[in-house]
């Protein structure tokens with residue numbers, strides 16, 4: 001959601017946003033109703049005070065006993081204070097519950113957003129919606145609504161009582177109030193606009209910082225601290241300016257609501273004084289009316305604050321709603337049956353896929369991955385290899401064509417099922433903040449210690465873990481920053497192997513390993529592929545020369561497929577790749593070139 005800074009047109013009233021806002025209050029309607037009743041009682045107690053005061057004043061100079069009315073007045077004051085306290089607790093608790101509900105819902109939604117959403121959305125802004133916008137919503141959906149209803153009802157009650165005291169004075173009061181309402185109608189939408197801008201700017205701060213802190217080493221290595229600080233400052237300044245505009249309008253609201261009472265007081269004093277002088281009104285009634293006029297300040301401020309909170313909440317509600325409307329993977333929570341133990345055959349038929357606004361990444365890819373074998377996918381950078389894996393994980397859906405696992409289209413499986421069947425080690429293999437053990441057991445929390453030891457040995461992580469003082473309980477830091485690139489890769493592979501998968505997708509899995517560890521890992525993958533269909537993407541052909549099948553992708557199409565030996569002989573591009581990686585000689589001699597590792 002972007003609101004251009006030069007757009008000064010206040011947004012139109014958004015019924016959908018209001019409905020959503022009230023929707024957050026709905027589950028708490030009973031407590032809110034109780035709170036409203038308490039508020040009204042407190043306000044009623046306040047409202048009755050001038051009447052009681054009038055009767056106290058009326059008895060002055062007479063021989064009537066003052067004790068009763070004074071006691072009543074004290075009880076009203078005490079009762080009102082007590083009700084206000086209880087009420088404040090109820091409202092605060094409800095607003096905390098509202099914000100909890102919003103944050104839970106948003107967190108749930110964000111974690112399930114489609115991968116494609118993260119291609120164009122900033123995680124920083126998304127996080128700000130959970131942390132910051134929800135707070136704005138919190139006050140609007142509870143305090144705001146109650147203040148609005150309470151303010152309106154109390155104001156209406158005051159008007160009724162005032163009109164019965166003296167209709168002429170009430171009419172004068174009403175004229176001032178109508179003028180106030182007109183001013184508010186102009187100011188309130190601007191408060192909403194300013195509040196929305198402030199929230200958008202807070203989201204920008206989140207985006208800038210997330211971008212910078214997520215790549216802090218690159219930022220420092222490039223000496224970009226000053227530039228990034230400037231970017232953060234711009235976002236902070238935008239938030240400040242929007243906040244200032246909001247504060248200006250907020251101040252205008254309080255001036256108007258304060259002036260409205262003072263103005264009414266002057267009008268009533270002038271007109272009422274004239275009525276008293278002409279004998280048309282008693283002095284006690286004028287004083288009571290004036291007390292009502294002062295009492296109006298409370299419902300007026302309640303009403304204006306309620307309306308202000310509501311306007312701010314409406315802006316936040318739009319940003320929160322947007323998250324609800326972003327496309328989600330709805331099927332990741334479905335129960336998953338244990339996958340079959342036999343390694344399946346995978347077949348791609350005319351698979352096409354295009355990222356929005358790009359040339360086709362896959363332009364009709366067809367090949368077969370035999371069950372329980374290793375197939376390697378190779379090709380120049382940008383050929384579409386990772387995209388193929390993304391489709392196999394159902395991160396994206398093919399435009400056309402099908403991907404079959406043992407003859408069944410994976411589109412007919414839930415995503416939960418596809419991902420349970422197909423283990424995937426992504427290209428950068430990030431580790432999650434937590435311990436090495438947490439990372440290993442990430443997909444298999446109940447993994448047996450023996451199995452953990454086994455995968456550690458397989459991936460040669462046993463040495464590392466053995467040397468660490470805390471062993472598996474060693475923290476890896478955010479994104480696994482305290483591990484080396486190769487260790488992170490092996491950890492990711494160990495995590496995948498711990499699930500005992502029947503299909504294993506390794507994207508550049510061995511790129512960061514040294515020759516010794518690469519060899520060990522090759523053996524591990526070889527062992528895994530005894531029970532597993534393995535599909536591996538490799539830039540270094542040395543890691544795939546032994547694969548039963550190598551598929552060479554070029555510009556999103558299968559250019560050739562076969563063994564290393566046949567491809568070196570039959571395909572120019574493959575031979576070129578092999579030569580540059582010292583895996584073939586300049587002239588194909590028919591001999592199988594020796595692998596370097």
Ligand SMILES: Nc1ncnc2c1ncn2[C@@H]1O[C@H](COP(=O)(O)OP(=O)(O)OP(=O)(O)O)[C@@H](O)[C@H]1O
Nearest residue numbers: 119355358361379380381382383384385386387388
């Ligand atoms: N999320 C994305 N949004 C838009 N375009 C993308 C996205 N991911 C990849 N691409 C584009 O799609 C094409 C294929 O990319 P892909 O990552 O599949 O290639 P690759 O063969 O895996 O490359 P590499 O070996 O360099 O990882 C490239 O042109 C790339 O720029």
